[in-house]
Amino acid sequence: MGLASDLKILYHLALKPVRGKDHAARMESFYAGQAEAYDDFRKRLLKGRQELWNLIQAPEGGTWIDLGGGTGANLDYFGERLGKLSKVYILDLSHSLLEIAKKRIAAKSWTNVETVEADATTFQPAGGPVDVVTFSYSLTMIPDWFAAIENALAMLRPDGVIGVVDFYVSRKYPTDGLARHGWPTRTFWPTWFAMDNVFPSPDHVPYLHKRFDVLHFEEHKAKVPYVPFLRMPYYLFVGRKRT
Ligand SMILES: C[S@@+](CC[C@H](N)C(=O)[O-])C[C@H]1O[C@@H](n2cnc3c(N)ncnc32)[C@H](O)[C@@H]1O
Numbered sequence: 001m002g003l004a005s006d007l008k009i010l011y012h013l014a015l016k017p018v019r020g021k022d023h024a025a026r027m028e029s030f031y032a033g034q035a036e037a038y039d040d041f042r043k044r045l046l047k048g049r050q051e052l053w054n055l056i057q058a059p060e061g062g063t064w065i066d067l068g069g070g071t072g073a074n075l076d077y078f079g080e081r082l083g084k085l086s087k088v089y090i091l092d093l094s095h096s097l098l099e100i101a102k103k104r105i106a107a108k109s110w111t112n113v114e115t116v117e118a119d120a121t122t123f124q125p126a127g128g129p130v131d132v133v134t135f136s137y138s139l140t141m142i143p144d145w146f147a148a149i150e151n152a153l154a155m156l157r158p159d160g161v162i163g164v165v166d167f168y169v170s171r172k173y174p175t176d177g178l179a180r181h182g183w184p185t186r187t188f189w190p191t192w193f194a195m196d197n198v199f200p201s202p203d204h205v206p207y208l209h210k211r212f213d214v215l216h217f218e219e220h221k222a223k224v225p226y227v228p229f230l231r232m233p234y235y236l237f238v239g240r241k242r243t
Helices: 003-014 023-034 038-045 049-055 073-077 079-084 095-108 145-155 183-194 204-211
Strands: 063-067 087-092 113-117 130-136 156-167 213-224 227-240
Touching (some): 023 095, 049 073, 049 156, 049 227, 063 145, 073 095, 087 095, 095 113, 130 145, 145 156, 183 227, 204 213
Parallel strands (some): 087 113, 130 156
8 A cells, every 4th residue: 555545545535525314325425436545545545544443452252343343354453352242343434444344354264254244233132231341433423422422321231341542632621630731633634524524522532531430531632634733632432331
């Protein structure tokens, strides 16, 4: 993957209009033309995914659902732990990204991984509650993110674990102990990312803290490919469903 691949991705990120009558159609319109080149570019853009996966235990015989899991790139972050789980679901609305995930699953002969084309705000696994739910850079792309978090809570077993890694901006006056971003950060990044229907929010982090017992939380800033000098805030959150 080189400059030509990056240019294609940048065209989709910055220029190609996103069309569609509903959210699912808009996701597919955005991702269809960039599915093949997705993983290479996002490896440089979406930081902290391996770190999040390292923070979460894979319970022996347990189930894990990655909501908005796209190409299944996060499957590589499980390492040996993948074999301990009885089932891993990669759920996404984008058919094109799930096709890449299917190829990955077939190439690695993973028998305990399944793709699900569905909406993270409504899907419930037929097999009952799951042990772990993750969102990696998907919460900012789900317009009804309240519904996505509530649905994640509904699909988790008591004491089940949620892991989230994503872009965000702080509130103007965040709770003590949380990072405070200045006006340029709080204004620039939401405006920039909105072009691609990505909505870094000041409310995701407070809402996760409100709804779950916090096991781990960290805040960082990452470089964005081809955007010199600026740093985009992102966070890692691990929480437990209250019983
Ligand atoms: C930035 S991508 C991240 C993909 C993957 N988690 C990763 O880390 O590479 C966001 C993903 O969320 C998916 N998505 C957005 N809204 C969704 C929804 N309501 N239900 C399921 N997936 C959704 C998109 O199709 C896309 O694959």
